[in-house]
Amino acid sequence: MRCLLNSFKPNVMAMKISDDDAWQAVEKRSKAHDGQFFTGVLTTGIYCRPSCAARHPKRQNVRFFESCEAAQAFGLRPCKRCRPDSITRDHAAIMKVIAIINTADSVPALQFLAEQTGYSPSHLQRLFKRETGLSPAAYARARRSQNAQDMLAKSKYVTDAIYDSGYGAPSRFYSENKGRLGMKPSIWKNGGAGAHIYWTIADTNLGPMLVAASDQGVCRLSFGENEDALHARFPKAILSEGDKEFAALVKRVIDAVEQPGEAHHIPLDVQGTAFQEAIWKQLRLIPPGETRSYAELAAAVGCPKAYRAAGSANGANNIAVLIPCHRVVASDGGLGGYAYGLEIKQKLLDAERKA
Numbered sequence: 018m019r020c021l022l023n024s025f026k027p028n029v030m031a032m033k034i035s036d037d038d039a040w041q042a043v044e045k046r047s048k049a050h051d052g053q054f055f056t057g058v059l060t061t062g063i064y065c066r067p068s069c070a071a072r073h074p075k076r077q078n079v080r081f082f083e084s085c086e087a088a089q090a091f092g093l094r095p096c097k098r099c100r101p102d103s104i105t106r107d108h109a110a111i112m113k114v115i116a117i118i119n120t121a122d123s124v125p126a127l128q129f130l131a132e133q134t135g136y137s138p139s140h141l142q143r144l145f146k147r148e149t150g151l152s153p154a155a156y157a158r159a160r161r162s163q164n165a166q167d168m169l170a171k172s173k174y175v176t177d178a179i180y181d182s183g184y185g186a187p188s189r190f191y192s193e194n195k196g197r198l199g200m201k202p203s204i205w206k207n208g209g210a211g212a213h214i215y216w217t218i219a220d221t222n223l224g225p226m227l228v229a230a231s232d233q234g235v236c237r238l239s240f241g242e243n244e245d246a247l248h249a250r251f252p253k254a255i256l257s258e259g260d261k262e263f264a265a266l267v268k269r270v271i272d273a274v275e276q277p278g279e280a281h282h283i284p285l286d287v288q289g290t291a292f293q294e295a296i297w298k299q300l301r302l303i304p305p306g307e308t309r310s311y312a313e314l315a316a317a318v319g320c321p322k323a324y325r326a327a328g329s330a331n332g333a334n335n336i337a338v339l340i341p342c343h344r345v346v347a348s349d350g351g352l353g354g355y356a357y358g359l360e361i362k363q364k365l366l367d368a369e370r371k372a
């Protein structure tokens with residue numbers, strides 16, 4: 018996904034923006050425009066971020082600048098309230114970190130990144146997370162994994178793809194991606210070939226529920242689906258009706274579905290792009306009883322403009338309820354959509370609100 022990985026560009030890469038658009042951004046105190054331009058107020062002699070909380074100046078007293086330097090050269094001083102200079106320094110630091118990560122052979126240490134930017138490790142970590150939705154280390158891992166996934170789609174040999182995306186050895190790729198992917202890449206590339214998936218259809222208070230799991234964790238949870246649907250999703254996997262051990266997992270899953278809670282104790286086997294996984298992770302952070310819009314979800318992973326992609330990632334979720342995509346509703350407060358019908362969605366939300 019663009020904004021998270023390949024071309025995340027902090028706002029300081031100033032796009033040209035018209036004066037009218039700039040003024041609109043100022044009127045809305047748009048944080049998204051911070052760093053894209055600076056608002057100089059000729060009467061007070063200061064310059065601000067577009068989002069500055071101070072009272073708005075009159076339009077005729079405002080002049081826009083591309084950079085702090087340009088505003089200073091004009092004789093203006095930085096506003097003490099919104100500290101416009103720090104944002105460019107922050108963005109420059111983030112850009113530098115991203116450039117280092119993108120060209121590094123291995124995941125750079127936080128301490129090293131901090132030294133390169135002149136920030137303390139903890140401050141840099143916070144700042145980077147706020148801007149991108151991921152820590153530098155998570156970004157580096159996601160980036161590397163994304164490279165490998167891109168290569169996997171193109172490469173004939175799995176090991177080539179892994180080496181080409183910067184892993185020292187295949188074992189590093191497997192160990193780093195295990196928690197995320199469950200299936201080994203060679204399996205995953207081939208529609209689940211070699212994977213053994215247990216499944217069953219359980220009766221729940223929401224109707225018949227399909228539960229399927231690999232030896233890594235639950236890989237499909239859906240309502241009103243049968244074995245054929247599971248087979249279509251994992252065409253080359255070996256599907257077996259669940260055994261005793263599986264029955265214990267299914268019981269935990271049913272409990273988690275019928276008695277709303279965090280359900281974080283149930284292992285999941287999911288694989289998606291780094292962006293999808295960031296969205297799924299974010300979904301699991303929405304507390305039961307609360308809801309979010311796609312726009313809020315997109316903003317939470319650092320890609321405020323990617324709300325449509327957030328919607329698609331939500332729809333690509335394989336595991337209903339445990340990755341609670343039902344907690345995403347329309348921005349006007351309406352129920353929005355749901356893959357298994359609005360009645361089930363409404364029941365889930367009602368039960369969580371009451372809990």
Ligand SMILES: [Zn+2]
Nearest residue numbers: 065069096099
């Ligand atoms: Zn200000």
